[in-house]
Amino acid sequence: MTNPYIQKAMQLKEKNLQYFKGHQPGLFQVVKSVTFEHLTLNIDTKTGKLDILDGNTPLYQGDAQAYAQTEVNHYLKDFKPGTHIRTVAPPQKGELEYHRFFCKRINKLVNSTPEGTIMNGNYLLPDFYPLMVFIGCGLGLHIQKMVEQSDIQNIIIFEPEPEYFYASLYVTDWEILFRKTENKGRTLDIILSFSPDVNSYDNGIILWNKLINCGPSFPSFSLFYNHQRSDKYSKIISRISEDMHYFLNQWGYYDDEINQYNNAFHNIAKGIPKLSKEKINKGKTAVIVGGGPSLDSRINEIIENREKITLISCGTAVHTLIKEGLVPDIQVEIESHMLTYEHLVSIENKDFHNNTLLVGAVQLPPNVFDIFKNKVYFFKDSTPLADAFIDNNEVVVFTTPTCTNTGVAIASKLGFSRIMLYGMDFGFWEKEKHHSKSSVYYSDNLSENIQKEINQTFDEIMEVESVFGSKIYSISMYTTSRKTVENCIIANPDIEFHNCSSGARIRGSYYIEPQKAKEILSISKNEKDEDKTNPFIGGTLDKKFLSDKISELNYIFKKMCKELSSFIGVVDSSDIRTLFIAAHQMNNHMLGRLQARYGRYIFSLRGSIWHYLHTGATISVSIRKKEEKEAFIELWKDSFRSFLKDAPDHFKKITSKDYPDNSDPWIRDDIVGNEILYHE
Structure with missing residues (x-):
């Protein structure tokens, strides 16, 4: 005869699976294939007390219920209403200088904040939790008790080891938890990851992609519950905490969007062609150049092998290339403000304007395209215009936030087999030397607008890991940009990525010293007699189609x-x-x-x-x-x-x-x- 405690656990497991099958089909498809491998659910047949054994090690001291209650008591004490939490500060009075449609409204609202309000990001917890992220499901008992003993509006459960969630099916009635949140008009999301490394970069990305859609609770009012205060989970939480400040900086706003729409409609109506959607560069090497300081010491590698590569310049990096006598095959640009025009029109080398192919985001100022004889536009993945005007397979992904991202994204889209990254440091060894010495950033003729942007950009400096394992200075924008490059690399496993920049470590790429880089470049396919850029030019869109789409939008x-x-x-x-x-x-x-x-x-x-x-x-x-x-x-x-x-x-x-x-x-x-x- 089956023990009643064991029989109850078996019945609960089946009940949970049936509920998931009918109400959470995605979760059901994932969990139905999970089974016990290194964990054992231990049920005391006399008392019904529960524990999990990892090998021979008990995780809950023989009584999971008591362990969960003790853990929850500590958490509720540490994060009771009125507790100070420090996260992302609110917008500040006078912070928004702009006076356009959206910005002037939000600026007026912020300026109406009562005098004396302390807005430094040091908040008092209200008598409810806007968002709680449980890292580690365990048997689910601590989650159940937190829901019963506190007011949580939105719950995310992230379990990077699904075997634990499988164990919880025997112990926690998940239907009751889902019903409780549904009845209150709130949310409960369960995310399971099968990455073999709990602390993998992928796990951080999986959770991050969920969190970024949970504003305003994330990033300002999200609390993390680290089950058993696990060191392995702490690393995931730390990684997300470091990134939440950059996230806020990447939000667009209507004023910028409408300006981009307007620019794009002009460019499409002018009959500028699109970027070709064909992958045409298998077996070829692209060298992508950013304006990082290490470019100065390694530019000779490019000069010596110029005719064997497709040279792609990103944004202001072209000024360094031109000074060294290098005219790029492709110039990529993505920014929709007039600073883009200002830096490009200042270049006096006519070969650049006549022979280089401009590959620009469709929202560039129209006068930027006017500078170049050869030009194409592309649609980035974050623009609303992509769905209106092109097929999904024509969209270029991973293009933001900087032009270096655009260069990597374009080269990946066009199908180069090998991509070599120069001057893509995403950091700097000396605080005053953040770009190549030949870049526009150190020009005596720098405009007031560009100088203002530089001062704002390099206002807050941090440290990140370098290619040599030591620390290097960086800024939040560079870190965000580097992580986008890393995501692009992950998404293109068939492409060989070589990091030839002596800056921050770029996951997924191989850092190579100058001699090795020269060897690789020397055996690259000779492209001297080929038309390198003409195949990149696609078709145009007609004005009637444009007019219809504007009405639809x-x-x-x-x-x-x-x-x-x-x-x-x-x-x-x-x-x-x-x-x-x-x-x-x-x-x-x-x-x-x-x-x-x-x-x-x-x-x-x-x-x-x-x-x-x-x-x-x-x-x-x-x-x-x-x-x-x-x-x-x-x-x-x-x-x-x-x-x-x-x-x-x-x-x-x-x-x-x-x-x-x-x-x-x-x-x-x-x-x-x-x-x-x-x-x-």
Whole structure:
């Protein structure tokens, strides 16, 4: 006869599987193939006490229930309401200098913050948890007790060792947990990873990709529950904590999006061709050049083998190449502001403008394309325009946030078999020497706008691992850019990536010393007599097609604004938790239903939505006086609702042109230096 405790556990496992099969089919497909390998579920047949044995080692001291309650007690004590947590600070008064459609609204809202409000990112926990991330499922008992003994709005469970989740099926009634969160209008997500290395980079990415869609709770109000305070899980948490500050800096906003739309419509209407979608460079070598300081010591490797490679210059790195007598085959650009035009038009080498192929993002200022005789545009994966104008297989992924990312992405897209990275340091050994000495950054003729951008970019310096294993200086933008390159490398396992830059370590690439690089370059296929860039030029889009798409985009934009605005009414200014509930509901609708319906079109609003949610949540929590908090939430609701109401008319006004229109002031004036021109 089966022991009743064991029989109960077996029945619970089957109940859980049946629930997952009917209500969580994705999770069911994953967990049905898991079984015990190195773990053993131990059930005391006399007392029913539970434990897990890892080999011969008990993990819960013979009583998993008691262990879980003790752990939860400690957590609730450490993170009780009123506890200080320090994360990402709210927007600051005067921080937004710009006066365009979106920015002036958010700026006015931030400036309405009551005097004396401390906005340094040091928050007092409210009497609920907006988002809790459980790293390590164990038997699920600590999760069950936290749900029963506290108010958690949104739960993410990340288990990098699925065998533990399999063990929990015998112990925890997952249907009850899901029902509890559903009944409260909240969320519970379970993510299982099968990476053989718990601390792998992949595990961090898997969890990160979930978290970035959980604003405003992430990055400002997310708490991590590290089960058993495991060192192996701590590394995942540390990696995410380091990245959350960069994440906020990467959000777009409407003013930038509408400027990019406008530029793109001009460029398409001019009949500029698209980048070819064919992979045509198998067996060939691309050398991609960034402006990092190590380029100075290794540029001779490129000079000596110039005719054997396709030379791709990224952004301002071209100034160093031109000074060394190197005219690139391809110049890649991605930035939509006039600084791009400013640095390219200053180059006096006519061979560059006449012979180099400009491969530019479709949203570049139109006058940038005008400089070059040979040019093509491409659609990056983060632009809403990609879904409107091209097939998905034509989209270029991993192109942001910097031009070096664009260079790697373009070379990967075109199918080069070997990619060698020069001057892509993503760091610097001396704080004042962050670029090649020949770059535009050290020019005596540097414009005020570029100098201002440099000062802002290099304001906060950090340390990262170098190719030699020691530490090297870097900045958040470089780190984000490097990680995007690493993701691009992971996505292209058939391409050989060589890091010829003496800077930060780039995962997935091999660092090679100068002599080895020369050997590889010397045996590269000689391309001297070939037309290297003509095959990259694809077809054009006609104006009627463009006009139809603009009408379609206006319709979709108006519909998205209307649907998202409806969630603001959920917010009760006397109960701040309703702001978080509305925020998560809005996010889920935007990233679920709207994205399923409209694809990348949601990017035209996503950044602005996130900025509004982040501003409302962080400032509201920072305000201590109840009446001032309620008054600010009302102002936030009015401002947010007003933006979503007025944006469609603004969108239509800007895009109702007979493209191309050379009289359009938006394509002639510097968007950074002349913000006043962008008032409504």
